[in-house]
Amino acid sequence: MSPTIGVFDSGFGGLTVLRALIERFPHARFVFLGDTARLPYGSKSRRTIARYAAQSARFLVHEQGAEFLVIACNTASALALDAIEEAVPAVPVLGVIEPGAAAARQASRSGDVLVLATEATVQSHAYAAACRAHGLRALEKACPLLVPLVEEGWTDHPVTAEVIRIYWEELRAEAAAQGMNPDALVLGCTHYPLLRPLIEGAVRPGIKVIDSAQSAAGAAVQLFNGRAGRPILSESAPAEPDRGGDAANSPLQTEIRCFATDSVEKFERLGSRFLERPVGTVELVDLGE
Amino acid sequence: MSPTIGVFDSGFGGLTVLRALIERFPHARFVFLGDTARLPYGSKSRRTIARYAAQSARFLVHEQGAEFLVIACNTASALALDAIEEAVPAVPVLGVIEPGAAAARQASRSGDVLVLATEATVQSHAYAAACRAHGLRALEKACPLLVPLVEEGWTDHPVTAEVIRIYWEELRAEAAAQGMNPDALVLGCTHYPLLRPLIEGAVRPGIKVIDSAQSAAGAAVQLFNGRAGRPILSESAPAEPDRGGDAANSPLQTEIRCFATDSVEKFERLGSRFLERPVGTVELVDLGE
Numbered sequence: 001m002s003p004t005i006g007v008f009d010s011g012f013g014g015l016t017v018l019r020a021l022i023e024r025f026p027h028a029r030f031v032f033l034g035d036t037a038r039l040p041y042g043s044k045s046r047r048t049i050a051r052y053a054a055q056s057a058r059f060l061v062h063e064q065g066a067e068f069l070v071i072a073c074n075t076a077s078a079l080a081l082d083a084i085e086e087a088v089p090a091v092p093v094l095g096v097i098e099p100g101a102a103a104a105r106q107a108s109r110s111g112d113v114l115v116l117a118t119e120a121t122v123q124s125h126a127y128a129a130a131c132r133a134h135g136l137r138a139l140e141k142a143c144p145l146l147v148p149l150v151e152e153g154w155t156d157h158p159v160t161a162e163v164i165r166i167y168w169e170e171l172r173a174e175a176a177a178q179g180m181n182p183d184a185l186v187l188g189c190t191h192y193p194l195l196r197p198l199i200e201g202a203v204r205p206g207i208k209v210i211d212s213a214q215s216a217a218g219a220a221v222q223l224f225n226g227r228a229g230r231p232i233l234s235e236s237a238p239a240e241p242d243r244g245g246d247a248a249n250s251p252l253q254t255e256i257r258c259f260a261t262d263s264v265e266k267f268e269r270l271g272s273r274f275l276e277r278p279v280g281t282v283e284l285v286d287l288g289e
Numbered sequence: 290m291s292p293t294i295g296v297f298d299s300g301f302g303g304l305t306v307l308r309a310l311i312e313r314f315p316h317a318r319f320v321f322l323g324d325t326a327r328l329p330y331g332s333k334s335r336r337t338i339a340r341y342a343a344q345s346a347r348f349l350v351h352e353q354g355a356e357f358l359v360i361a362c363n364t365a366s367a368l369a370l371d372a373i374e375e376a377v378p379a380v381p382v383l384g385v386i387e388p389g390a391a392a393a394r395q396a397s398r399s400g401d402v403l404v405l406a407t408e409a410t411v412q413s414h415a416y417a418a419a420c421r422a423h424g425l426r427a428l429e430k431a432c433p434l435l436v437p438l439v440e441e442g443w444t445d446h447p448v449t450a451e452v453i454r455i456y457w458e459e460l461r462a463e464a465a466a467q468g469m470n471p472d473a474l475v476l477g478c479t480h481y482p483l484l485r486p487l488i489e490g491a492v493r494p495g496i497k498v499i500d501s502a503q504s505a506a507g508a509a510v511q512l513f514n515g516r517a518g519r520p521i522l523s524e525s526a527p528a529e530p531d532r533g534g535d536a537a538n539s540p541l542q543t544e545i546r547c548f549a550t551d552s553v554e555k556f557e558r559l560g561s562r563f564l565e566r567p568v569g570t571v572e573l574v575d576l577g578e
Contacts, residue, residue: 036332037332037333039332043325043326043328043551043552043555044326044551045551144437144440144441145434145437145438145441147437148433148434148436148437149434151433152433152434159448159451159452159455162448162451163448166448262332262333262334263332266332
């Protein structure tokens with residue numbers, strides 16, 4: 001029997017993490033939950049986020065049979081990982097922040113890394129803390145226009161390229177002012193993988209761009225296979241891990257169910273851009289207050 | 290004694306409505322509540338929005354002594370005006386949508402008007418319905434990038450000018466395809482008055498730009514003076530109603546208290562751009578679930 005992997009996000013941006021997981025686990029069953037009724041998590045208190053995330057984790061594990069959980073939400077990864085582990089103690093749980101920091105550690109020689117993220121993630125300084133634990137110095141930059149530009153569908157648009165150029169110039173200048181010599185850039189938001197070509201075009205050569213969705217999928221292979229009592233998870237490293245590889249073009253062999261707590265229309269309309277395949281019908285679920 | 294006017298929004302964009310009200314009622318007391326913990330209202334159900342808005346109205350009336358209410362939130366104006374009137378039956382309540390439509394009726398000769406708004410407001414078609422009730426044909430355009438551009442502070446930025454140009458071209462082409470001859474454009478979002486100079490620069494001459502914050506303030510003068518048992522509300526039409534007039538430059542003679550349910554930092558940091566004067570300390574209030 002295929003294993004069931006639960007993927008949780010406050011919205012549908014985490015579908016980029018689901019996409020990366022499908023490449024690594026093409027024979028798994030996936031259950032994705034977007035808590036769209038209660039987003040954004042970024043402006044809410046730690047207590048509230050922990051409560052929402054624990055409810056969501058219990059739904060994926062107890063009602064949908066998830067045997068593994070990936071928290072594809074930067075805010076919940078930063079603030080609620082403990083609460084989720086408490087809520088579903090029998091299930092291995094992985095967030096997106098620690099794998100991103102670990103990948104930056106692998107990529108960086110100078111020890112100075114840059115992070116692009118939403119305002120809420122930057123204010124939590126979760127990436128800076130995770131990078132510090134790996135002996136890295138991190139400079140974080142909030143890029144509040146990038147999520148709406150992706151959601152507008154302007155992922156290959158001159159306006160978006162110009163916005164990225166402006167953000168990059170500000171970040172580069174700030175890093176120089178702090179005497180940093182960065183050689184890695186972490187995409188610390190689940191929407192940003194859709195902007196990877198434009199971002200790679202804007203940053204100077206010699207800076208390695210790290211997609212934390214891909215990093216999380218790689219970490220999932222290690223954690224889940226290590227924790228599984230049976231050799232059920234096939235490790236299938238895609239030929240082109242950052243662009244979807246074969247998985248996006250091959251016939252769908254992966255079973256995916258998507259749930260949302262509200263806003264199913266936007267999820268269905270935009271989701272396929274993130275997943276790089278049709279999301280199909282998104283089922284509405286009520287988690288209560 | 291000065292009258293107390295309560296102003297309610299899901300966020301702090303409604304401070305543009307408060308600014309317009311201060312110009313008209315410089316001697317009033319104002320109590321502003323932004324339900325920032327529970328925004329955005331746009332993605333929530335009518336029942337949930339009605340409950341939140343009714344709670345907020347009761348706070349302003351019963352705990353802060355508001356004798357008049359202005360609902361400076363397009364979503365709540367569209368979906369919860371009845372619920373608010375039921376929650377505080379003794380208090381005159383005014384939304385922003387009907388005054389915007391009435392101003393469009395005044396401004397338009399052709400009977401064809403355009404509306405720029407958020408995606409949620411457009412999906413509710415509240416402006417189209419209000420315009421139809423005035424015998425107008427309205428075409429609505431969702432502009433999801435404009436709120437984040439305003440909140441980034443790029444209100445006079447080439448990127449914002451380009452985004453507005455693109456939205457305007459799309460709207461103009463759609464109006465032409467429908468055989469419309471529009472001569473008025475309603476700014477149907479409380480953030481958009483900050484973009485008025487750029488928007489007026491983008492639209493062709495002969496199209497009158499209508500700021501629904503100013504329209505609501507004008508309607509408030511009529512409604513509140515008509516409903517007040519005493520002649521307490523001075524009608525002070527500003528010399529330049531759309532640009533802040535004297536009120537913004539004169540010493541503050543108006544008493545303003547601002548409350549928010551969360552995210553006080555962002556409110557305090559950005560609010561003064563909307564209010565065109567310091568917002569001071571924003572008090573945190575807990576309205577419960």
